[in-house]
Amino acid sequence: MPLPDTYALVDLPESRRDELLEIDRWAFPSSTSDEVARSLPLPLSWDRTSGVVVRVPDPTAVPIDGAVPVRETLVAIHSSYPFSHFPVPGAEIPVSGLTWVGVHPQHRRRGILSAMIDQHFADCLERGESVSALTAAEAGIYGRFGYGPAAHDLRLTVPRGAALRPVPGSEDLTVRIETLDPAVHGDVVHDLHLQAGRQPTAAAGINRPGWATRETDELKTVFLDDPEALRNGREARRIVIVESDGEPRGYTTFRRKVDWSHTGPRGTVSTGEVVALDPAATHRLWSTILDLDLTHEVEPLMIPVDDAITSLLVDPRAAAPRIADNVWVRLVDVPGALAARRYTSDLDVVLHVTDARLPANQGSWRLTATAFGKATVTRTDDAPDLSLSVAELGTAYLGGTSLAALATAGRVEEHTDGALLRTASAFGWPVAPVCSWIF
């Protein structure tokens, strides 16, 4: 759907920061004052930030040569993060992280988001980013644009003192509990996070898909920033670092909020990402945050569905597990994206793909791959083994949702006996995908 006549897509330079914030605050209601909002650092890459303006005649302006001057007002924004090393199964590729999408309520439901998505896809293709990823404000928005929920995360409420299975060596590690200071802890957080995504288990080459890192200075700054106005009544952000002979092996950030009831203190520990490089560090990290005085429960922000804590807890049900959609993925360049990841078994399959929004992706593609090795994708006239839309490919791309599971909902059609199970197996990955932070 084209934009109505009076609207136009524009680039947004940093000089339009206040206008951008105004639209953001219309799209995402917030109780912080304009003054505070303007004082906060922004995570944006300005050369990847755009918007939509409406241009209407300005009745208050003095006509020039008989013509009424036009007034331009920003009504919508969007941006993207440059993830140049976004983990996909067995590889890191350039991915565009769509973010800061907002339309002023006065101008919604007339095709502005649709126009911005088209622009975003064109930008992805021009930049050589074969995949777009996002975390969705509402789960109903992005499926129509060919995105699929490619990762889920686990939310827990772990009772204080919950019993953990013992791990040898945990007690030998040392623990630092400090107030988070970006100057002191920034590099430790960044390095451990990166390592945990590249090698979440002892196996080389098996990464954690979706585990985006904060690659730009702007993102690093905002990630560790802790403005009082955004603490929601909780304390300043703290950090636990677990060390082995002085070498950091794990961390989590956390805040406590203590309420008092007639039975005594009932405090909640809200953590950020919980990251550790080995079983002993994982055990020590969790046993530390599960044993903070005046608290009765720990709520990690969002952790992988296969996080080690699920295997360490003696009574996982007591942690009230629930899952939520995490990263959504859209293959913008289907052959480029399919060839960029690794597969867990040899594969030779013809996929028939439908993609109404990006017709270059439509048609039949032969995907051949060797287990954990190189993959190639070529256009073919051969009869397809499987048919699916680009949204199903996005859903399965990070290895977290099986194509066979999608087929049980009628979303993948098998034309060749056995092709579904072979392809679904090859698309799977030993480690569950997740992004540990909301972008």
Ligand SMILES: CC(=O)SCCNC(=O)CCNC(=O)[C@H](O)C(C)(C)COP(=O)(O)OP(=O)(O)OC[C@H]1O[C@@H](n2cnc3c(N)ncnc32)[C@H](O)[C@@H]1OP(=O)(O)O
């Ligand atoms: C990656 C991120 O940044 S996620 C953040 C997204 N932003 C927000 O949620 C902020 C608040 N919401 C908004 O700013 C706007 O309502 C937006 C961005 C969600 C939608 O913008 P609009 O310009 O109204 O969307 P547009 O008119 O292009 O709608 C396109 C289609 O999406 C549908 N749609 C739009 N918003 C939603 C929604 N929240 N839930 C379900 N469907 C939606 C429309 O109904 C329309 O469907 P149709 O093609 O069948 O008619």
